[in-house]
Amino acid sequence: MKRKAFQAAFPHTIPIAVGFLFLGMSYGFLMRSKGFSVFYPMLISFFIFAGSMEFVTVDLLLSAFHPGHAFFLALMVNARHLFYGISMLGKYKNVGWKKLYLIYGMCDESFTVNCSVTPPPEVDRGWFMFFVTLLNQAYWVGGATLGALLGYVVRFDTKGIEFVMTALFVVMFLNQWEETKNHRSALTGLGCSILCLMVFGSGRFILPAMALIILCFFIGKKKEVGEKERGL
Amino acid sequence: MTTVQSVVTILAVVAGTILTRFLPFLIFPGGGGRTHRTISLGWERFCPMRLLGCW
Numbered sequence: 001m002k003r004k005a006f007q008a009a010f011p012h013t014i015p016i017a018v019g020f021l022f023l024g025m026s027y028g029f030l031m032r033s034k035g036f037s038v039f040y041p042m043l044i045s046f047f048i049f050a051g052s053m054e055f056v057t058v059d060l061l062l063s064a065f066h067p068g069h070a071f072f073l074a075l076m077v078n079a080r081h082l083f084y085g086i087s088m089l090g091k092y093k094n095v096g097w098k099k100l101y102l103i104y105g106m107c108d109e110s111f112t113v114n115c116s117v118t119p120p121p122e123v124d125r126g127w128f129m130f131f132v133t134l135l136n137q138a139y140w141v142g143g144a145t146l147g148a149l150l151g152y153v154v155r156f157d158t159k160g161i162e163f164v165m166t167a168l169f170v171v172m173f174l175n176q177w178e179e180t181k182n183h184r185s186a187l188t189g190l191g192c193s194i195l196c197l198m199v200f201g202s203g204r205f206i207l208p209a210m211a212l213i214i215l216c217f218f219i220g221k222k223k224e225v226g227e228k229e230r231g232l
Numbered sequence: 233m234t235t236v237q238s239v240v241t242i243l244a245v246v247a248g249t250i251l252t253r254f255l256p257f258l259i260f261p262g263g264g265g266r267t268h269r270t271i272s273l274g275w276e277r278f279c280p281m282r283l284l285g286c287w
Contacts, residue, residue, distance in 0.1 A: 040238075047242070048242070053249060057242065060241055061241055064233075065233055067243075067244035070245050075248045075252060078252040078253075080252075081249075081252040085253060085254075085257060086256045086260075092257070103257055104250065104254075
């Protein structure tokens with residue numbers, strides 16, 4: 001049963017493996033270039049397992065000690081998981097103990113595969129989703145560890161490598177921009193960030209910007225619902 | 233930042249991330265629909281697996 005589930009899950013994770021290994025290696029290399037030992041990227045990528053937040057954690061570890069800020073930042077950056085979780089409430093039903101790991105290991109890519117792919121009838125759905133999640137996490141942790149190990153061997157001027165995080169977010173933003181016709185949410189995010197950057201400065205603008213974005217979406221959604229009700 | 237402070241920072245990030253993942257399942261342990269369960273008076277009422285709706 002497990003073997004069949006693994007064989008069914010593996011092909012779906014190959015494209016993810018390519019991206020995860022490369023990006024994970026960049027993350028491991030970045031951590032090494034900042035002076036952290038190989039254990040940091042290995043353990044962080046295993047326990048946090050949220051790509052964008054791991055890149056943000058590099059800066060958190062290099063700035064002043066503020067665990068409360070780190071906690072709320074993690075809540076904000078990973079807030080999308082709340083919506084993933086709501087979508088997976090039914091899918092993760094009746095899978096036994098695997099449910100704990102499926103929730104813990106949920107990332108954008110695992111969510112996409114588990115949400116959209118229906119395994120063959122002879123394959124156990126729980127084990128299929130388990131292996132998709134496990135393989136994706138293994139690629140990411142493996143990539144990060146490999147990148148950090150390479151950091152010990154390969155030596156070159158790493159000045160500016162931290163820009164990989166900015167590049168990652170710019171690519172994610174462009175990807176979302178291209179995928180949707182309505183750019184209201186992207187423009188809201190951009191506008192709120194610029195406004196908070198001007199008001200609070202570059203060192204303190206992230207949390208207020210995120211709070212303002214959530215507030216804008218909340219008001220926008222309420223208005224939308226109100227207009228729909230009036231239309232009916 | 234000392235090693236202890238680094239570990240505490242990482243734990244704070246882990247806690248925030250795990251909370252975002254588990255919260256919907258803690259709010260809707262039955263999967264969002266109506267749940268019919270026998271309320272036990274024993275310790276198993278507080279078992280995390282049960283709270284998450286694993287059974």
